[in-house]
Amino acid sequence: MSGVNLHGIWAIYRTEMARTLRTIWQSVATPVITTALYFIVFGGAIGSRMSHVGGVGYGAFIVPGLIMLSLLTQSISNASIGIYFPKFTGTMFEILSAPLNAVEAVIGYVGAAATKSVVIGLIILATATFFTDVRILHPVWMVAFLLLTSLTFSLFGFLIGIWAKNFEQLAIIPSLVITPLTFLGGAFYSIDMLPQPWRTVSLFNPVVYLVSGFRWSFYGLGDVGVGASLGFTAGFMALCLIALAWIFRTGWRLKP
Amino acid sequence: MPAILSIEALGKQYKSGHKALEGVDLSIERGEIFALLGPNGAGKTTLISIVCGTVTRSAGTITVAGHDIDHARREARQRIGLVPQEIALDMFSTVLNTVRFSRGLFGKAPDPAYIEEILRDLSLWDKRHARTMELSGGMKRRVMIAKALSHEPELLFLDEPTAGVDVNLRRDMWALVRKLRERGMTIILTTHYIEEAEEMADRVGVINGGRLLLVEDKDALMRKMGKRQLTLTLQTPLPAIPAELAEWSLVLAEDGLRLIYSFDAQAEDTGMPALLHRLSELGIAYRDLDTSRSTLEDIFVNLVEKAA
Ligand SMILES: Nc1ncnc2c1ncn2[C@@H]1O[C@H](COP(=O)(O)OP(=O)(O)O)[C@@H](O)[C@H]1O
Ligand SMILES: [Mg+2]
Numbered sequence: 001m002s003g004v005n006l007h008g009i010w011a012i013y014r015t016e017m018a019r020t021l022r023t024i025w026q027s028v029a030t031p032v033i034t035t036a037l038y039f040i041v042f043g044g045a046i047g048s049r050m051s052h053v054g055g056v057g058y059g060a061f062i063v064p065g066l067i068m069l070s071l072l073t074q075s076i077s078n079a080s081i082g083i084y085f086p087k088f089t090g091t092m093f094e095i096l097s098a099p100l101n102a103v104e105a106v107i108g109y110v111g112a113a114a115t116k117s118v119v120i121g122l123i124i125l126a127t128a129t130f131f132t133d134v135r136i137l138h139p140v141w142m143v144a145f146l147l148l149t150s151l152t153f154s155l156f157g158f159l160i161g162i163w164a165k166n167f168e169q170l171a172i173i174p175s176l177v178i179t180p181l182t183f184l185g186g187a188f189y190s191i192d193m194l195p196q197p198w199r200t201v202s203l204f205n206p207v208v209y210l211v212s213g214f215r216w217s218f219y220g221l222g223d224v225g226v227g228a229s230l231g232f233t234a235g236f237m238a239l240c241l242i243a244l245a246w247i248f249r250t251g252w253r254l255k256p
Numbered sequence: 257m258p259a260i261l262s263i264e265a266l267g268k269q270y271k272s273g274h275k276a277l278e279g280v281d282l283s284i285e286r287g288e289i290f291a292l293l294g295p296n297g298a299g300k301t302t303l304i305s306i307v308c309g310t311v312t313r314s315a316g317t318i319t320v321a322g323h324d325i326d327h328a329r330r331e332a333r334q335r336i337g338l339v340p341q342e343i344a345l346d347m348f349s350t351v352l353n354t355v356r357f358s359r360g361l362f363g364k365a366p367d368p369a370y371i372e373e374i375l376r377d378l379s380l381w382d383k384r385h386a387r388t389m390e391l392s393g394g395m396k397r398r399v400m401i402a403k404a405l406s407h408e409p410e411l412l413f414l415d416e417p418t419a420g421v422d423v424n425l426r427r428d429m430w431a432l433v434r435k436l437r438e439r440g441m442t443i444i445l446t447t448h449y450i451e452e453a454e455e456m457a458d459r460v461g462v463i464n465g466g467r468l469l470l471v472e473d474k475d476a477l478m479r480k481m482g483k484r485q486l487t488l489t490l491q492t493p494l495p496a497i498p499a500e501l502a503e504w505s506l507v508l509a510e511d512g513l514r515l516i517y518s519f520d521a522q523a524e525d526t527g528m529p530a531l532l533h534r535l536s537e538l539g540i541a542y543r544d545l546d547t548s549r550s551t552l553e554d555i556f557v558n559l560v561e562k563a564a
């Protein structure tokens with residue numbers, strides 16, 4: 001055997017996808033039901049009393065933000081559980097003893113987590129079309145943002161899974177950091193609607209860039225430039241990769 | 257051909273500051289069964305874990321079939337199978353899937369016929385579609401072995417393979433290890449059961465406090481270190497050891513009914529014939545005569561005491 005351990009990557013990817021399929025109903029039903037609820041509450045009840053945002057109906061306006069909300073939480077939770085679980089059950093020894101390098105292991109785990117996120121993102125998009133009129137101006141960019149965000153936050157989730165020493169730590173970042181940032185990140189409004197100084201403060205929220213870029217790919221309008229959105233996501237991905245490289249080199253939280 | 261495993265000047269200090277291994281040198285030949293024998297906390301698991309890559313080392317070099325475990329990681333690791341001390345399985349996976357997973361993880365293309373063979377060998381074939389959490393402890397352990405064998409390793413590590421296992425399972429395990437060896441597998445097992453090392457091993461390494469105290473051919477070790485004992489059951493009890501017998505180191509036991517003579521099995525002159533001759537001269541009659549060889553346990557206790 002030389003070159004890349006393709007069988008190893010595939011073994012991890014396949015096992016991770018099988019884990020998802022075991023809980024297929026939770027995996028799919030939860031985001032579909034949640035999305036439907038958001039549309040009923042925000043799109044229907046509140047949105048009917050709201051004016052259009054930048055020429056887009058409120059129901060349609062929140063679609064990219066809703067998808068982004070799911071992508072972030074799903075990517076993080078899938079990838080973090082994927083790598084935390086072997087630590088928890090002790091099966092990590094096998095991953096660590098295998099002829100598999102860091103990149104190969106990450107492709108397997110993060111690839112599977114990102115795949116699941118993308119599928120869920122697409123399911124939410126499909127669900128949304130039942131409730132509102134969704135247009136996609138830049139489909140290629142839409143897919144690009146979908147993939148990039150899923151991958152980046154799956155990487156981030158992978159890091160959390162390695163860092164976490166217990167289930168509380170596993171849950172703390174998504175619930176204490178990601179969810180608030182997403183709600184405050186313009187998923188349900190344009191940050192232009194905020195009074196100062198909150199508008200400026202929002203520009204420090206990384207999720208603003210993700211939602212904005214994604215929304216631009218749908219409707220051609222965003223709170224910040226699409227270049228800034230891409231740059232932010234790519235930069236965050238690079239940070240995650242650097243951290244991962246360091247972890248695998250030193251064995252931090254993996255090897256005594 | 258290079259040794260299947262070569263360890264030089266291996267040292268390990270855990271972050272807690274504890275020195276688990278110091279200056280360990282060890283070379284393992286192809287096809288042998290090597291038993292690493294030592295009490296709990298001796299550093300056996302640490303040693304195995306470092307070779308397998310699940311624990312980092314502080315010093316030393318290790319090669320597997322001539323491949324450095326750092327610089328030729330892949331070549332080294334694909335030759336190794338590890339059955340750790342603790343059972344750790346993906347509870348939701350089926351037996352078949354978890355064994356296939358291991359094979360893939362170690363970079364091998366699927367081979368259903370081979371997987372079937374090992375599952376049959378380990379009496380797991382009927383359970384192949386069962387989830388691992390549904391299995392008994394003994395079966396789980398066999399699944400761990402199947403996983404370790406799934407990628408056809410040349411060197412198999414068994415960390416305390418029979419700890420906490422009942423007698424039947426222990427016999428099964430020993431039979432399995434012999435079968436694997438017949439097929440050319442090199443096996444390194446750790447144990448704190450002397451009986452196990454004595455039963456299984458070609459060579460024994462004794463480890464204590466992170467130091468490898470000795471490595472020796474098991475039989476040679478028995479011969480070299482082994483004491484023999486001659487026990488004479490007397491017809492009438494002796495009140496004390498007669499002065500005429502002072503030149504032998506004798507012990508009188510069981511109210512003077514037993515005379516025990518310990519001697520070095522390796523010595524040119526064991527002194528045994530002379531002792532028996534002297535006894536008949538003195539008219540001390542005996543009903544029974546028995547000799548025994550010390551077990552590895554005695555040897556081990558002896559060594560550890562000497563090192564302490
Ligand atoms: N992760 C760890 N951190 C600190 N000390 C450890 C760790 N693992 C093992 N040790 C210590 O190292 C010594 C050797 O342990 P181990 O290799 O498990 O021994 P054995 O397998 O021979 O029973 C013990 O004193 C143990 O407490
Ligand atoms: Mg141990």
